[in-house]
Amino acid sequence: MSEEKSERKKGMGEAEEVREILGVVSTQIPALIRGVVGAVFSEEAGKDMGRAAGAFYKELRESGMPEDVAVKMTQNYIGVFTSLGDMLKEAVSGKGKRVHINVGKEGEEEIGEEIARKIKEKIAEKTERE
Amino acid sequence: MVKIQDLLSIASSIVRITGSLLILWATFGWKVRKTRRAFERELIRQGMSKEDARELSAHYKVLKDQLTSTLIQALRR
Numbered sequence: 151m152s153e154e155k156s157e158r159k160k161g162m163g164e165a166e167e168v169r170e171i172l173g174v175v176s177t178q179i180p181a182l183i184r185g186v187v188g189a190v191f192s193e194e195a196g197k198d199m200g201r202a203a204g205a206f207y208k209e210l211r212e213s214g215m216p217e218d219v220a221v222k223m224t225q226n227y228i229g230v231f232t233s234l235g236d237m238l239k240e241a242v243s244g245k246g247k248r249v250h251i252n253v254g255k256e257g258e259e260e261i262g263e264e265i266a267r268k269i270k271e272k273i274a275e276k277t278e279r280e
Numbered sequence: 281m282v283k284i285q286d287l288l289s290i291a292s293s294i295v296r297i298t299g300s301l302l303i304l305w306a307t308f309g310w311k312v313r314k315t316r317r318a319f320e321r322e323l324i325r326q327g328m329s330k331e332d333a334r335e336l337s338a339h340y341k342v343l344k345d346q347l348t349s350t351l352i353q354a355l356r357r
Contacts (some may be wrong), residue, residue: 165286172293180300183351192342196315200322203336208326214306223334228339235346239353
């Protein structure tokens with residue numbers, strides 16, 4: 151009987167936990183995606199990138215580069231964009247290079263604490279701003 | 281037993297996430313078109329031909345496809 155009660159309590163605790171996690175995730179994830187998308191895909195971002203690529207192209211043309219070569223070089227310049235997508239893909243799939251720094255057990259703990267401190271600071275900053 | 285309130289809250293969170301992602305997905309194409317147009321306009325202003333500008337702006341479409349597939353891949357995990 152008491153076992154059943156503790157199981158029930160455990161189930162309730164888990165449901166509450168899931169509810170809390172989903173509550174945060176449901177606002178944070180879409181905001182994060184919106185931020186990433188907005189940084190690259192907006193009229194302003196397009197204009198800025200166009201201005202940079204255009205200036206690059208214009209400079210090449212003015213220095214006497216043939217048109218097709220200038221276009222090709224500008225295309226390579228813009229190609230950095232595509233590599234950004236590749237980078238994201240690698241980061242998500244975990245195929246990217248991993249750097250391992252050997253700092254020992256104590257060092258790891260220190261780094262962990264430092265990261266936790268920084269995250270807390272950022273959260274506090276954000277909540278203050280909001 | 282799980283509280284009905286918790287279940288309702290979980291369901292509403294899932295609906296909220298799905299709705300937000302659907303809206304994002306639906307407006308993504310429109311945002312890409314707008315960005316491409318602004319990008320092309322700037323290139324044309326600097327003296328590039330319309331065709332070349334259009335060809336260069338195709339990178340945005342490639343990036344869009346990559347981002348979409350990355351997101352889908354991440355959500356599947």
